[in-house]
Amino acid sequence: MRWISNIWFRLCATFTPGRMEREMDEEMAFHMEMEARKLVRGGLKPEEAARQARRNFGGPMREKERARDAWGIGLVQDLTSDLRLTFRSLRRSPAFTVVAVLTLALGIGGTTAIFSVVNGVLLEPLPYRDAGELVSVHHSSSTASSGAIPLSAALYFTFRDHARTLRDIGIYKEREVTVTGLDQPERVAALAVTDGLFPVLGLQPMLGRGYRREDAAPGSTYPVILAHGYWQRRFGGDPNILSRTIRVEGSDREIVGVMPANLSLPGVRAELFLPLVFDRARLEIGNFSFPGIARLKPGVTPEAATRELDGLTVVATERWGGFTLEMLRARNFTSVVRPLRVTVVGGAGTALWVVFGTVCVVLLIACANVANLFLVRAESRQRDVALRAALGASWGRLARHFLTESLLIGLAGGVLGLLLAHGGIRLLLGLAPTSIPRLEDIGLDPIVLLFALGISILTGLLFGSIPVLRFGRGSLAGPLKDGGRGSSGGKRRFQYRTLFAVAQVAMALVLLVASGLMIRSFQALRTVPPGFENSEEVLTFRVAIPSSEIPDVDAATLMHQAILERVASLPGVTSVSGAASVAMESWESWDDWMVEEFPVAETEVGPNRRMNWIVPGYFETIQNRLLAGRSLEWVDIYGRRNVVMVTENFAREYWGQPSGALGKRIRNGQSSPWREIVGVVGNDHTMGVAAAPPPVIYLPFITANFWGSESYSVRELRYVIRASRPDPLSLLAGVRQAVRSVNPNLALSDVKTLKQIFDQSIARTSFTLVMLGIAAGVALILGMVGVYGVISYIVSQRTREIGVRMALGASKAQVSRQVMRQGGVFAGLGVVLGLAVALALTRLMSGLLFGVSPADVLTYAAVSAALAVVVLLASYLPARRAARVDPMVALRAE
């Protein structure tokens, strides 16, 4: 209870000091009066008594001060007076304040912006219930050149029914479906999911219900669930949506649920959800197309789950047909269970940490600049400080004053920096939409704000300690004795400043080297032949002819051909063709292919190869060179000929040169027909130019006797149109019309130019490049300003010395050359230091580089030379000023 009276007392003292002062005055007056009266009684005369009483009491001022100290609010009072003083002194030196705050704001703002990205993408847990338990489930095998093989349905069922380490597992498949029956037919992105997927992620529908196992069973109506955005956009948020049906892929589906807004599925966009349906009777271990997400039971590690799943795979091979255990073993087929967050973030981690490291360096450079400013300021106030010390201010008090000042500047820089960060984040989100995963999780949330606050306080304390350390408890009388100008002696002071300048140059060099390496990587990427030419002239889009609309394969083929003809006749179209997937799209198909000439054992299959289906004229349209043989033609399609084309690396792998592949035969399984290679084309960088191009086998888009069907046809084609001018989007209206005239129920989707596809594939590199470039540029400017500041200061301090030298006969040229030499020393030391640091650090970013080593001599040399020139430039102005010193004026100034 006592602390209540304590707080109350202090509050009164803080807020009503006036009243307490008055009462104290009255009390002391009373005291002195009583004392005087006592003395009068003792025989003194009244005036004498009064004087005596006052003397006995001691100096009232001091007593009041002591009493006030007992109030216990000294700290608060001191702080408020400090704040007022600090505001005044900062206002009186606006240049210092503005420059310091702005520089800090730049550093803090940039760091906070990038940190918010790092936080949202790498540090924060995924937005699902207990996201730590979520894992992605897939496979890996030694013959697949891409890293992760999705699940096969047979294995999914085995895992679902028997895995004890998993609470539940769900798989999904991205699809595009045509929705008709509304005002316009529309292709929408959809996701087919098993009943377990939403519960695993902890996602509940907002309206209606989720999926039950019966929804995917035979006899079900396969109802759909809408995503929130689609429900709003297409149905106007109709509250009675649950009783409606829509026509999806030609069949009527009931809408049984609506998912809530802000639903985010890892790496997937979907407007519509469908049940993922399998015919269990015809399932076998194969067709690895379904990504899986599972929830571990509490306390289970991913490794334990992996072991169990590997064991269950063995069990599965006994129950299902398809791949046998020996076949799987031959490929080192294993399960891979990885925390979901790792899978979602993918390779973005390195890039982000590198960028974060760079902004931290920029922050350091900014801090060095501001530290210099503080040093200069501290020195110009030496007399000030000495005077205050002489008047009785304790060292602690002085330290507190300095710290208040620097903390204020730090916080001001932090607030301004936050504003900058806010704008910067918006810029970032606009610049790099697809190369950063989890974009929706980036923002100025509490952790980021805390980070910014922490940095501001840290930098504030850092700068405050500079004058505190500088002045120390040592002799403050020195500056007072001096002529009052602040002696220019003290080698230690120069060494600090020199150190800062050299450090800035070094750090700027590191950033410039990193940027230079990224520029060269970027250039190297652009020179890789991507498998097509003149991409800016090519328009692509997808059209699907669902088997529910046109069940007959030939009719669908005719329809595709009709579209091709109509589009080809449009003005401005040079050529039209199509393929199942066009370079660098993520649509993939793989299978094992064996070569007749190099037979494999009975139970074996050949290596896993990427495949694509093409329409005749595809390579001519995208301009991928034909290296040997001929292209596929329409007569191959209608004649159902067993012919294929392959890429250059496939041909070279087996026969040493492209022409060696012609006439050879390959097939994808013991029971499949042999197909003859009729043509070889240049390599296809299907996984982006940064990765090695996989060998690809091209099949005609209607393939006879393939994958269990007599005529396997690709229902959905990506059309490629080469325009005669580099503005292919202008053809779009005419193309839409052409497609609609063939069949009004067909819709175009995913319209992109080939150039856009290409740009997206190098987006991560270009994004990192832009970020590094900006950071390096800022670092360069700050470094230059820093060096300029230091040398100017040195010159101004040495004015007298220069005057003496000139009076003794030194020429202007000699004087300015000496200053330039000082700059040269900074440049030299900084470059050497920077090179050493750069060599050590760039190794960390080798994952981002392409075609250039982290120790690339050309880059290092060029950057060093450029930086040295810049530093010398920065010392040019002070050098000129030094040359203009008038010896008479300099010597007289005292």
Next chain:
Amino acid sequence: MGKQKPDMIKGSLDMLILKILSLEPTHGWGIGERVQQISKDELQVNQGSLYASLHKLTREGWITSHWKVTENNRRARFYALTRAGRKQLGVEEDHWARLAAAVQTILAVG
């Protein structure tokens, strides 16, 4: 003037004030007078320390104050002990006794 003894142990002034106030509520000057009287001029309280002490004791909640008119028709601030203050007095008396005994033991050696 009288014999002046500086506050030997800082804390003892607080204790003395509490003791005086335990006898009857008084104003600041009165406390000083009583101390002088009772100790037969051995102890004279320093005025500045007195008021600093009084503020501290008020802050701690061991004494309270109120303004009253004295016999001489003058307004003065009277202090009184609180229940917590009475307890604190006991604590400080114990402490003082132990301290004095300890010092005595040392002085009695040899």
